[in-house]
Amino acid sequence: xxxxxxxxxxxLQVRNYRIFxxxxxxxxxxxxxxxxxxxxxxxxxxxxxxxxLGVVVALQFTPVLLFTLFxxxxxxxYDKRLLLFIANTMWLVxxxxxxxxxxxxxxxxxxxxxxxALLGVGNSLETPVxxxxxxxxxxxxxLPNALALSSATFNTARIVGPAxxxxxxxxxxxxxxxxxxxxxxxxxxxxxIQMRAGDLYRADxxxxxxxxxxxxxxGLRYVARRPDLMLPMGLMAVMGLLLxxxxxxxxxxxxxxxxxxxxxxxxxTTALATGALAGALAASGRRGRPSVYAVLGSGLxxxxxxxxxxxxxxxxxxxxxxxxxxxxxxxxxxxxxxxVQLGVDAAFRGRVMALWVLVFLGTNPVGAPVxxxxxxxxxxxxxIWLGGLASFLVAAAALAWQLRRTGGRLRLxxxxxxxxxxxxxxxxxxxxxIER
Numbered sequence: 001x002x003x004x005x006x007x008x009x010x011x012l013q014v015r016n017y018r019i020f021x022x023x024x025x026x027x028x029x030x031x032x033x034x035x036x037x038x039x040x041x042x043x044x045x046x047x048x049x050x051x052x053l054g055v056v057v058a059l060q061f062t063p064v065l066l067f068t069l070f071x072x073x074x075x076x077x078y079d080k081r082l083l084l085f086i087a088n089t090m091w092l093v094x095x096x097x098x099x100x101x102x103x104x105x106x107x108x109x110x111x112x113x114x115x116x117a118l119l120g121v122g123n124s125l126e127t128p129v130x131x132x133x134x135x136x137x138x139x140x141x142x143l144p145n146a147l148a149l150s151s152a153t154f155n156t157a158r159i160v161g162p163a164x165x166x167x168x169x170x171x172x173x174x175x176x177x178x179x180x181x182x183x184x185x186x187x188x189x190x191x192x193i194q195m196r197a198g199d200l201y202r203a204d205x206x207x208x209x210x211x212x213x214x215x216x217x218x219g220l221r222y223v224a225r226r227p228d229l230m231l232p233m234g235l236m237a238v239m240g241l242l243l244x245x246x247x248x249x250x251x252x253x254x255x256x257x258x259x260x261x262x263x264x265x266x267x268x269t270t271a272l273a274t275g276a277l278a279g280a281l282a283a284s285g286r287r288g289r290p291s292v293y294a295v296l297g298s299g300l301x302x303x304x305x306x307x308x309x310x311x312x313x314x315x316x317x318x319x320x321x322x323x324x325x326x327x328x329x330x331x332x333x334x335x336x337x338x339x340v341q342l343g344v345d346a347a348f349r350g351r352v353m354a355l356w357v358l359v360f361l362g363t364n365p366v367g368a369p370v371x372x373x374x375x376x377x378x379x380x381x382x383x384i385w386l387g388g389l390a391s392f393l394v395a396a397a398a399l400a401w402q403l404r405r406t407g408g409r410l411r412l413x414x415x416x417x418x419x420x421x422x423x424x425x426x427x428x429x430x431x432x433x434i435e436r
Contacts, residue, residue: 072354
């Protein structure tokens, strides 16, 4: 057990990463509390309008669509630690301002719209820089483990934050939740100050003219020439558009379908995050680049379970299904992220990860209003299962394309306790058999 735990949490032995992860955990707990409070506040101010909730989500992610590629270029040119300090300072100031508006009782729906859009600007800078900065904290050998632990940190916050927020809203209303979130936002700034710049892994980064000449189009051309990067990014773009909208759809499902309160909405999010944490830890032992079939298989499982969540007729069935849905949601996202990160040159990492963030988060401004409209006029359940079914069909088509391109064959092997799928492909010289 001790050896297993040491392997899972190996990156935490690196001082800079340990400080980074601690600050992120504290901030993200506050962020998820704020998201729950924000969604509940929007529903209160808009008479339970799922469309208004969709607009807020769209405003929150529109800056990601507009600015992420440019900020990814900055990540390849300037000190990522400094850029993270700027982004987190912006988040702190905005959180304090919003908490004051809510606590004084003068908040209006348009305040929430503006707040969401400005937070999106800070997020569009912070996310790609943070993704690229992890490699500087631990170096390439520990990068898969560090990425998995970062995901585990994120999903631990998704468990704690919504649960605490749901209880706090029920007891004290949304104002104190916004205040706690504002206070927690200071944690990453303290961590960035405490880091040792001399311990960062920057030996493989370009210097001088090459780094200064980093251009957005060069990063796009680099990805366009790499089918191994295009497939996980394309699949993530579709699922980000259609299925990664649980912040919106679960709120609507809890309030309009099952007629539950904030605490029950928090339970939905906590169930999803519990499975997500397990999925993140399951990926923490990975030491190499995941195969394309790990991406496709987990994507199919996630889409299939998402479809069942939308079709479930009973509240507790939804809670149970959200656990494996969360597991495969994060396992798919982690496999895709690691396949991209471990396949790029360091000189392009900032721009490639900016493109990753764009397809992961930037699709929300397009999908959220549509998903919100479907939830309001057709049903919250339909907004989930329709997205899940469409995502499943796209993932199945991507699997068929990959098998056809490589000459692989999908096989089923019956082994206790569960059957296992594997892919059999022959090398071109027919001298070896590869099973994945």
